[in-house]
Amino acid sequence: MGKALSFLARDDFSILLQILQDSGYHTIGPQPRDGTIVFDTLNSVEQLPKGVHDHQAPGHYRLEKSDSPRLFAWANGPQALKPFVFAPRETLWRSQRDDSGKLVFEAAEPPITPTAIIGARPCDIAALYIHDKHFLQQEKVDPYYKKRREQLLLIVVNCTHPAESCFCASTGDGPEARYGFDLALTELEDGFLLEAHNQRGCELIDKLPLTSATEAQQQSAQQALEQAAAQQQRRLPAGNLSDALFNNLNHAQWQDIGERCLSCGNCTAVCPTCFCHSETELAALDGQSSEHTREWDSCFSPGHSAIHGITIRADASSKYRQWLTHKLGSWHAQYGRSGCVGCGRCISWCPPGIDITTEATIICAEGDGHE
Numbered sequence: 001m002g003k004a005l006s007f008l009a010r011d012d013f014s015i016l017l018q019i020l021q022d023s024g025y026h027t028i029g030p031q032p033r034d035g036t037i038v039f040d041t042l043n044s045v046e047q048l049p050k051g052v053h054d055h056q057a058p059g060h061y062r063l064e065k066s067d068s069p070r071l072f073a074w075a076n077g078p079q080a081l082k083p084f085v086f087a088p089r090e091t092l093w094r095s096q097r098d099d100s101g102k103l104v105f106e107a108a109e110p111p112i113t114p115t116a117i118i119g120a121r122p123c124d125i126a127a128l129y130i131h132d133k134h135f136l137q138q139e140k141v142d143p144y145y146k147k148r149r150e151q152l153l154l155i156v157v158n159c160t161h162p163a164e165s166c167f168c169a170s171t172g173d174g175p176e177a178r179y180g181f182d183l184a185l186t187e188l189e190d191g192f193l194l195e196a197h198n199q200r201g202c203e204l205i206d207k208l209p210l211t212s213a214t215e216a217q218q219q220s221a222q223q224a225l226e227q228a229a230a231q232q233q234r235r236l237p238a239g240n241l242s243d244a245l246f247n248n249l250n251h252a253q254w255q256d257i258g259e260r261c262l263s264c265g266n267c268t269a270v271c272p273t274c275f276c277h278s279e280t281e282l283a284a285l286d287g288q289s290s291e292h293t294r295e296w297d298s299c300f301s302p303g304h305s306a307i308h309g310i311t312i313r314a315d316a317s318s319k320y321r322q323w324l325t326h327k328l329g330s331w332h333a334q335y336g337r338s339g340c341v342g343c344g345r346c347i348s349w350c351p352p353g354i355d356i357t358t359e360a361t362i363i364c365a366e367g368d369g370h371e
Helices: 010-022 122-135 143-150 199-206 215-231 242-246 252-260 266-270 316-335 356-363
Strands: 006-009 026-033 036-041 052-057 060-065 089-097 103-107 115-120 152-157 183-187 191-196 277-283 289-296
Touching: 006 010, 010 026, 010 115, 010 191, 010 199, 036 060, 122 143, 122 152, 122 316, 143 152, 183 199, 183 215, 191 199, 191 215, 242 316, 242 356, 252 316, 252 356, 316 356
Parallel strands: 026 115, 115 152, 152 183
Antiparallel strands: 006 191, 026 036, 052 060, 089 103, 089 289, 183 191, 277 289
16 A cells, blocks of 8 residues: 555545535446446435445356445446446537538537546556557547546545455456556545545545544555455466467367357446447438447447458357457557456356456467367
Protein backbone atom coordinates (compact mmCIF):
# COMPACT_ATOMS: atom_id res chain seq x y z
CA MET A 1 0.00 0.00 0.00
CA GLY A 2 1.04 3.60 -0.54
CA LYS A 3 2.01 6.08 2.14
CA ALA A 4 0.21 9.11 3.58
CA LEU A 5 -3.01 7.17 4.03
CA SER A 6 -6.07 8.76 5.59
CA PHE A 7 -9.11 7.18 7.21
CA LEU A 8 -12.75 7.92 6.39
CA ALA A 9 -15.32 6.61 8.87
CA ARG A 10 -18.08 4.51 7.36
CA ASP A 11 -20.77 6.94 8.54
CA ASP A 12 -19.04 9.73 6.58
CA PHE A 13 -18.90 7.90 3.26
CA SER A 14 -21.99 9.73 2.04
CA ILE A 15 -20.03 12.99 2.29
CA LEU A 16 -17.73 11.79 -0.49
CA LEU A 17 -20.73 11.24 -2.75
CA GLN A 18 -22.15 14.64 -1.86
CA ILE A 19 -18.87 16.40 -2.63
CA LEU A 20 -18.73 14.80 -6.06
CA GLN A 21 -22.30 15.78 -6.84
CA ASP A 22 -21.77 19.33 -5.60
CA SER A 23 -18.69 19.55 -7.83
CA GLY A 24 -20.83 18.88 -10.89
CA TYR A 25 -20.03 15.21 -11.45
CA HIS A 26 -22.54 12.70 -12.68
CA THR A 27 -21.88 9.99 -10.12
CA ILE A 28 -21.81 6.32 -11.11
CA GLY A 29 -21.57 3.44 -8.66
CA PRO A 30 -22.24 -0.27 -8.22
CA GLN A 31 -25.68 -1.44 -7.22
CA PRO A 32 -27.46 -4.81 -7.10
CA ARG A 33 -29.97 -5.30 -9.87
CA ASP A 34 -31.55 -8.35 -11.50
CA GLY A 35 -29.36 -10.74 -9.52
CA THR A 36 -26.05 -9.09 -10.35
CA ILE A 37 -24.06 -5.92 -9.66
CA VAL A 38 -24.15 -3.18 -12.28
CA PHE A 39 -22.74 0.33 -12.51
CA ASP A 40 -25.37 3.03 -12.91
CA THR A 41 -26.29 6.51 -11.73
CA LEU A 42 -25.69 6.76 -8.00
CA ASN A 43 -27.80 9.31 -6.16
CA SER A 44 -27.52 7.87 -2.66
CA VAL A 45 -25.22 5.64 -0.64
CA GLU A 46 -28.31 3.53 0.06
CA GLN A 47 -28.13 2.26 -3.52
CA LEU A 48 -24.73 0.62 -2.95
CA PRO A 49 -24.58 -3.17 -2.41
CA LYS A 50 -24.38 -3.13 1.37
CA GLY A 51 -23.84 -6.59 2.81
CA VAL A 52 -23.88 -8.15 -0.65
CA HIS A 53 -21.47 -10.97 -1.54
CA ASP A 54 -21.00 -12.74 -4.86
CA HIS A 55 -20.40 -16.42 -5.54
CA GLN A 56 -18.71 -17.08 -8.84
CA ALA A 57 -17.43 -20.23 -10.54
CA PRO A 58 -17.22 -21.45 -14.14
CA GLY A 59 -20.64 -20.75 -15.63
CA HIS A 60 -21.99 -19.58 -12.27
CA TYR A 61 -22.80 -16.18 -10.71
CA ARG A 62 -25.00 -15.59 -7.67
CA LEU A 63 -25.48 -12.85 -5.07
CA GLU A 64 -26.36 -13.30 -1.43
CA LYS A 65 -27.17 -10.81 1.30
CA SER A 66 -25.70 -10.63 4.80
CA ASP A 67 -25.74 -8.27 7.77
CA SER A 68 -22.23 -7.00 6.99
CA PRO A 69 -21.88 -3.21 6.85
CA ARG A 70 -19.42 -3.49 3.97
CA LEU A 71 -20.32 -1.92 0.63
CA PHE A 72 -17.67 -3.54 -1.56
CA ALA A 73 -17.41 -7.14 -0.31
CA TRP A 74 -17.74 -8.57 -3.81
CA ALA A 75 -15.42 -9.12 -6.77
CA ASN A 76 -17.17 -7.83 -9.88
CA GLY A 77 -20.30 -8.06 -11.98
CA PRO A 78 -20.54 -8.54 -15.74
CA GLN A 79 -20.01 -4.84 -16.42
CA ALA A 80 -16.64 -3.07 -16.25
CA LEU A 81 -15.70 0.53 -17.13
CA LYS A 82 -15.81 -0.10 -20.88
CA PRO A 83 -19.38 1.17 -21.50
CA PHE A 84 -18.52 4.58 -20.03
CA VAL A 85 -15.74 5.32 -22.52
CA PHE A 86 -16.40 2.97 -25.45
CA ALA A 87 -20.16 3.21 -25.90
CA PRO A 88 -22.02 -0.02 -26.72
CA ARG A 89 -23.71 1.84 -29.55
CA GLU A 90 -23.31 5.38 -30.82
CA THR A 91 -23.74 7.51 -33.92
CA LEU A 92 -20.42 8.64 -35.40
CA TRP A 93 -21.76 10.91 -38.13
CA ARG A 94 -24.91 11.86 -39.99
CA SER A 95 -25.60 12.71 -43.61
CA GLN A 96 -28.55 14.35 -45.30
CA ARG A 97 -29.43 15.85 -48.67
CA ASP A 98 -29.56 19.60 -48.97
CA ASP A 99 -32.00 21.48 -51.20
CA SER A 100 -29.88 20.74 -54.27
CA GLY A 101 -29.77 17.02 -53.49
CA LYS A 102 -26.12 17.06 -52.46
CA LEU A 103 -25.09 14.95 -49.47
CA VAL A 104 -23.92 16.95 -46.46
CA PHE A 105 -22.04 15.21 -43.65
CA GLU A 106 -21.75 16.28 -40.03
CA ALA A 107 -20.04 14.69 -37.05
CA ALA A 108 -22.24 13.49 -34.21
CA GLU A 109 -20.92 15.06 -31.03
CA PRO A 110 -21.61 12.80 -28.05
CA PRO A 111 -23.11 14.53 -25.01
CA ILE A 112 -20.29 14.58 -22.47
CA THR A 113 -20.80 15.14 -18.76
CA PRO A 114 -18.04 15.08 -16.12
CA THR A 115 -18.47 11.63 -14.59
CA ALA A 116 -17.15 10.18 -11.33
CA ILE A 117 -17.14 6.41 -10.96
CA ILE A 118 -17.04 5.04 -7.42
CA GLY A 119 -16.09 1.41 -6.90
CA ALA A 120 -13.98 0.67 -9.96
CA ARG A 121 -11.79 -2.39 -9.48
CA PRO A 122 -8.00 -2.52 -10.03
CA CYS A 123 -8.38 -5.02 -12.88
CA ASP A 124 -10.79 -2.66 -14.63
CA ILE A 125 -8.40 0.26 -14.24
CA ALA A 126 -5.75 -1.89 -15.93
CA ALA A 127 -8.21 -2.69 -18.72
CA LEU A 128 -8.96 1.00 -19.17
CA TYR A 129 -5.26 1.70 -19.69
CA ILE A 130 -5.14 -0.96 -22.39
CA HIS A 131 -8.03 0.81 -24.10
CA ASP A 132 -6.10 4.07 -23.81
CA LYS A 133 -3.30 2.45 -25.82
CA HIS A 134 -5.77 1.41 -28.49
CA PHE A 135 -8.02 4.46 -28.73
CA LEU A 136 -5.66 7.29 -27.76
CA GLN A 137 -2.07 6.29 -28.44
CA GLN A 138 -2.23 5.10 -32.04
CA GLU A 139 -1.72 7.15 -35.20
CA LYS A 140 -5.43 8.00 -35.21
CA VAL A 141 -7.06 9.10 -31.96
CA ASP A 142 -10.70 8.18 -31.40
CA PRO A 143 -12.37 11.54 -30.55
CA TYR A 144 -15.44 9.94 -28.99
CA TYR A 145 -13.42 7.84 -26.56
CA LYS A 146 -11.08 10.77 -25.88
CA LYS A 147 -13.86 13.14 -24.82
CA ARG A 148 -15.38 10.63 -22.41
CA ARG A 149 -12.02 9.62 -21.00
CA GLU A 150 -10.99 13.21 -20.28
CA GLN A 151 -14.14 13.79 -18.24
CA LEU A 152 -13.73 10.66 -16.09
CA LEU A 153 -12.80 10.76 -12.40
CA LEU A 154 -11.95 7.33 -11.02
CA ILE A 155 -12.34 6.21 -7.42
CA VAL A 156 -11.01 2.66 -7.23
CA VAL A 157 -11.78 0.26 -4.40
CA ASN A 158 -9.03 -2.29 -3.79
CA CYS A 159 -10.32 -5.86 -3.92
CA THR A 160 -10.37 -7.73 -0.61
CA HIS A 161 -13.02 -10.30 -1.60
CA PRO A 162 -11.91 -12.03 -4.82
CA ALA A 163 -14.20 -14.52 -6.50
CA GLU A 164 -13.26 -18.10 -7.23
CA SER A 165 -12.89 -17.11 -10.90
CA CYS A 166 -10.47 -14.21 -10.23
CA PHE A 167 -6.79 -14.45 -11.20
CA CYS A 168 -5.64 -10.80 -11.29
CA ALA A 169 -2.69 -11.59 -9.02
CA SER A 170 -1.15 -13.74 -11.77
CA THR A 171 -1.50 -11.00 -14.39
CA GLY A 172 -0.18 -8.29 -12.06
CA ASP A 173 -3.39 -6.24 -12.23
CA GLY A 174 -4.71 -6.65 -8.69
CA PRO A 175 -5.94 -6.99 -6.05
CA GLU A 176 -4.41 -3.56 -5.23
CA ALA A 177 -4.51 -0.64 -7.66
CA ARG A 178 -1.10 0.93 -8.20
CA TYR A 179 -1.80 3.40 -11.02
CA GLY A 180 -4.53 5.01 -13.08
CA PHE A 181 -6.86 6.30 -10.36
CA ASP A 182 -7.64 9.63 -8.75
CA LEU A 183 -8.51 8.20 -5.35
CA ALA A 184 -8.07 4.67 -3.97
CA LEU A 185 -10.13 3.17 -1.15
CA THR A 186 -9.51 0.05 0.88
CA GLU A 187 -12.55 -0.99 2.88
CA LEU A 188 -12.20 -2.00 6.52
CA GLU A 189 -14.97 -3.03 8.89
CA ASP A 190 -15.45 0.49 10.28
CA GLY A 191 -14.47 2.63 7.30
CA PHE A 192 -12.02 3.20 4.48
CA LEU A 193 -8.35 3.93 3.99
CA LEU A 194 -7.85 6.60 1.35
CA GLU A 195 -4.90 7.27 -0.93
CA ALA A 196 -4.76 10.12 -3.46
CA HIS A 197 -2.87 9.45 -6.67
CA ASN A 198 -3.00 12.89 -8.28
CA GLN A 199 -4.09 16.48 -7.77
CA ARG A 200 -7.78 15.74 -8.21
CA GLY A 201 -7.54 13.04 -5.57
CA CYS A 202 -5.77 15.41 -3.19
CA GLU A 203 -8.49 18.02 -3.70
CA LEU A 204 -11.12 15.46 -2.76
CA ILE A 205 -9.23 14.40 0.35
CA ASP A 206 -8.92 18.02 1.47
CA LYS A 207 -12.71 18.31 1.55
CA LEU A 208 -13.37 15.15 3.57
CA PRO A 209 -13.56 14.74 7.37
CA LEU A 210 -10.52 12.46 7.66
CA THR A 211 -8.14 11.28 10.32
CA SER A 212 -4.67 9.85 9.85
CA ALA A 213 -4.74 6.09 9.35
CA THR A 214 -3.37 4.24 12.34
CA GLU A 215 -0.67 1.62 12.02
CA ALA A 216 -3.21 -1.04 12.99
CA GLN A 217 -5.60 0.08 10.21
CA GLN A 218 -2.83 0.02 7.64
CA GLN A 219 -1.72 -3.43 8.73
CA SER A 220 -5.30 -4.69 8.57
CA ALA A 221 -5.69 -3.38 5.03
CA GLN A 222 -2.37 -4.83 3.92
CA GLN A 223 -3.23 -8.22 5.37
CA ALA A 224 -6.59 -8.18 3.60
CA LEU A 225 -4.93 -7.48 0.24
CA GLU A 226 -2.30 -10.16 0.77
CA GLN A 227 -5.00 -12.64 1.70
CA ALA A 228 -7.01 -11.69 -1.39
CA ALA A 229 -4.01 -12.48 -3.59
CA ALA A 230 -3.31 -15.75 -1.75
CA GLN A 231 -6.93 -16.89 -2.13
CA GLN A 232 -6.73 -16.85 -5.91
CA GLN A 233 -6.20 -20.42 -7.11
CA ARG A 234 -6.37 -19.73 -10.83
CA ARG A 235 -3.50 -18.26 -12.82
CA LEU A 236 -2.35 -17.80 -16.37
CA PRO A 237 1.02 -19.17 -17.50
CA ALA A 238 3.64 -16.50 -16.86
CA GLY A 239 5.20 -14.30 -19.51
CA ASN A 240 4.51 -13.57 -23.16
CA LEU A 241 2.46 -16.48 -24.52
CA SER A 242 2.68 -15.49 -28.20
CA ASP A 243 5.16 -18.16 -29.28
CA ALA A 244 3.55 -20.89 -27.19
CA LEU A 245 0.12 -20.16 -28.67
CA PHE A 246 1.09 -19.60 -32.29
CA ASN A 247 3.31 -22.68 -32.27
CA ASN A 248 0.29 -24.73 -31.20
CA LEU A 249 -2.40 -23.62 -33.62
CA ASN A 250 -3.18 -27.27 -34.37
CA HIS A 251 -3.29 -28.40 -30.77
CA ALA A 252 -6.01 -30.99 -30.11
CA GLN A 253 -7.36 -28.81 -27.29
CA TRP A 254 -8.80 -26.30 -29.78
CA GLN A 255 -11.17 -28.98 -31.06
CA ASP A 256 -12.05 -29.99 -27.52
CA ILE A 257 -12.95 -26.38 -26.74
CA GLY A 258 -15.00 -26.15 -29.92
CA GLU A 259 -17.16 -29.04 -28.81
CA ARG A 260 -18.09 -27.10 -25.67
CA CYS A 261 -18.12 -23.49 -26.91
CA LEU A 262 -21.53 -22.09 -27.93
CA SER A 263 -20.07 -19.14 -29.90
CA CYS A 264 -22.46 -16.98 -27.87
CA GLY A 265 -19.93 -14.16 -27.44
CA ASN A 266 -20.57 -13.79 -23.70
CA CYS A 267 -16.82 -13.81 -23.03
CA THR A 268 -16.22 -10.85 -25.34
CA ALA A 269 -19.28 -8.97 -24.06
CA VAL A 270 -18.14 -9.08 -20.43
CA CYS A 271 -14.40 -8.76 -21.15
CA PRO A 272 -13.22 -5.30 -20.06
CA THR A 273 -10.63 -5.08 -22.86
CA CYS A 274 -12.38 -6.50 -25.97
CA PHE A 275 -12.97 -3.69 -28.45
CA CYS A 276 -14.27 -5.36 -31.63
CA HIS A 277 -17.05 -3.36 -33.22
CA SER A 278 -19.11 -3.17 -36.40
CA GLU A 279 -20.30 -0.09 -38.27
CA THR A 280 -23.69 0.26 -39.93
CA GLU A 281 -25.53 2.77 -42.08
CA LEU A 282 -29.05 3.48 -40.87
CA ALA A 283 -30.80 5.11 -43.80
CA ALA A 284 -34.11 6.93 -43.46
CA LEU A 285 -36.97 5.43 -45.45
CA ASP A 286 -37.32 8.58 -47.56
CA GLY A 287 -33.67 8.37 -48.66
CA GLN A 288 -32.95 11.90 -47.50
CA SER A 289 -30.74 11.17 -44.50
CA SER A 290 -28.75 8.46 -42.75
CA GLU A 291 -26.72 7.79 -39.62
CA HIS A 292 -23.41 5.96 -39.44
CA THR A 293 -23.36 3.98 -36.20
CA ARG A 294 -20.77 1.95 -34.32
CA GLU A 295 -21.71 -0.83 -31.93
CA TRP A 296 -19.96 -3.59 -30.05
CA ASP A 297 -19.30 -6.75 -31.98
CA SER A 298 -17.50 -10.00 -31.26
CA CYS A 299 -14.96 -12.24 -32.98
CA PHE A 300 -17.49 -15.01 -32.28
CA SER A 301 -20.16 -13.42 -34.51
CA PRO A 302 -20.64 -14.93 -38.01
CA GLY A 303 -19.86 -11.67 -39.77
CA HIS A 304 -16.57 -10.99 -38.03
CA SER A 305 -14.55 -13.18 -40.40
CA ALA A 306 -16.84 -12.95 -43.45
CA ILE A 307 -14.95 -11.98 -46.61
CA HIS A 308 -16.59 -11.96 -50.07
CA GLY A 309 -19.35 -14.30 -48.93
CA ILE A 310 -17.00 -16.72 -47.20
CA THR A 311 -16.78 -17.08 -43.40
CA ILE A 312 -13.13 -17.74 -42.61
CA ARG A 313 -13.76 -18.89 -39.03
CA ALA A 314 -17.04 -20.78 -39.31
CA ASP A 315 -16.66 -23.22 -36.43
CA ALA A 316 -16.50 -22.61 -32.70
CA SER A 317 -12.97 -23.92 -32.25
CA SER A 318 -11.47 -21.49 -34.78
CA LYS A 319 -13.41 -18.59 -33.26
CA TYR A 320 -12.18 -19.37 -29.76
CA ARG A 321 -8.65 -19.84 -31.10
CA GLN A 322 -8.80 -16.39 -32.71
CA TRP A 323 -9.98 -14.83 -29.44
CA LEU A 324 -7.42 -16.55 -27.24
CA THR A 325 -4.39 -16.12 -29.51
CA HIS A 326 -5.17 -12.45 -29.96
CA LYS A 327 -5.96 -11.78 -26.31
CA LEU A 328 -2.96 -13.60 -24.84
CA GLY A 329 -0.61 -13.57 -27.81
CA SER A 330 -0.60 -10.84 -30.44
CA TRP A 331 -1.65 -8.12 -27.97
CA HIS A 332 1.95 -8.22 -26.73
CA ALA A 333 3.15 -6.95 -30.11
CA GLN A 334 0.38 -4.37 -30.34
CA TYR A 335 0.24 -3.02 -26.80
CA GLY A 336 3.25 -4.39 -24.94
CA ARG A 337 1.26 -6.70 -22.71
CA SER A 338 -1.45 -9.35 -22.62
CA GLY A 339 -5.04 -8.28 -23.19
CA CYS A 340 -6.16 -10.19 -20.08
CA VAL A 341 -6.33 -8.46 -16.69
CA GLY A 342 -7.44 -11.50 -14.68
CA CYS A 343 -10.97 -10.34 -13.84
CA GLY A 344 -12.39 -13.82 -14.47
CA ARG A 345 -15.63 -12.58 -16.02
CA CYS A 346 -15.23 -14.75 -19.11
CA ILE A 347 -15.14 -17.80 -16.81
CA SER A 348 -18.19 -16.91 -14.72
CA TRP A 349 -20.37 -15.77 -17.60
CA CYS A 350 -19.53 -18.61 -20.01
CA PRO A 351 -22.63 -20.88 -20.10
CA PRO A 352 -20.59 -24.13 -20.41
CA GLY A 353 -17.98 -22.79 -17.96
CA ILE A 354 -14.91 -22.73 -20.23
CA ASP A 355 -11.93 -21.59 -18.17
CA ILE A 356 -9.37 -19.44 -20.02
CA THR A 357 -6.65 -20.26 -17.49
CA THR A 358 -7.10 -24.01 -17.90
CA GLU A 359 -7.23 -23.88 -21.70
CA ALA A 360 -4.19 -21.61 -21.98
CA THR A 361 -2.20 -23.82 -19.62
CA ILE A 362 -2.98 -26.95 -21.65
CA ILE A 363 -2.25 -25.36 -25.02
CA CYS A 364 0.94 -23.64 -23.87
CA ALA A 365 2.36 -26.75 -22.24
CA GLU A 366 5.48 -28.26 -23.80
CA GLY A 367 4.71 -30.17 -26.99
CA ASP A 368 2.41 -29.51 -29.92
CA GLY A 369 -0.64 -31.35 -28.58
CA HIS A 370 -1.18 -33.49 -31.68
CA GLU A 371 -2.94 -36.78 -31.17
